[in-house]
Amino acid sequence: MDKLNSNPSIPPDACDCHVHVFLPDRFPYAADRRYTPPAATIDALLELRKRLGTGRSVLVQPSCYGADNSAMCAALAALGTDAARGIAAVDASSVTDETLHRLHDAGVRGLRLNLRVHSADAGGLDRIIRQCHQSADRIRSLGWHLQLHLDAALLTRLMPTLKALDIAVVLDHFGGGADAMDLVSDLLLGGNTWIKLSAPYRVSAQPDHADLARVIRRYLALAPERLLWASDWPHTGGNGLRHADIHDIEPFRQEDALQTLARLASWIGSPAQLDAILVDNPAQLYGF
16 A cells, blocks of 8 residues: 655654554454453554554564454555565464464564463563564574563563574563563663664653653664654543453554654654654664
8 A cells, every 4th residue: 555644754654663453343352351451453453553654564463363364454555565464363382384474575574472461470481581582493493573561570580581582572662661671671781672662651641741751762762763652543542441341342542652752752852863763773684
């Protein structure tokens, strides 16, 4: 599809590196899902891109679809791989090489582990560590990266594991926020960690998320070439229905992605650095 850009201050190849599509009419959610979101269509994503001025998107497999990446792949086919990439969820212990190569051909460039939904007690931590190593082994030859959604407490316990991985690792949502800043800084110095400056509302309760300004300044000083921006559209969670009946539809959060992008620009200050985060860095990681 043609690139859309209505914001002249944003480069036409700017990339929103974390969005989801939900197409329940065509692709039913997993039976064992933890929540049921409303639809978030490809047309709605294109409207978001037009509003933000971004020409590229990275579609991330949402947990409510489990390991069935069909909806995401359908969206990749509709958007075209010149303007979209995908991050899949698979069971690394059982997925076939054929499936991985098929996902790669569809535009997938990473594997996501949502570790916020797993227990990290003694037995759980061992399983998570095995999962990280096994995932890395399966995707290494494809040149994919491992994307992790986790909090500061689990990040603390996974530091030796992440430092030992020899593939690129991407941490969602500021890597856990201000509480994780020192840990993330240590990983950034190692050279294989990337950070998504996304969803500040998930990791900060301060007005205007002011505590994240110093986080960004720290990361800019350490590894500006490994920072990414993402809207986290359509903003799942936060409505108190995760423990309700699974069939109850959980509304999306009401978040202004354009305001979030403008706030990021003000924190960064440098148009050249902002352009690198929006264009150059994602082009390097995702292979645009």
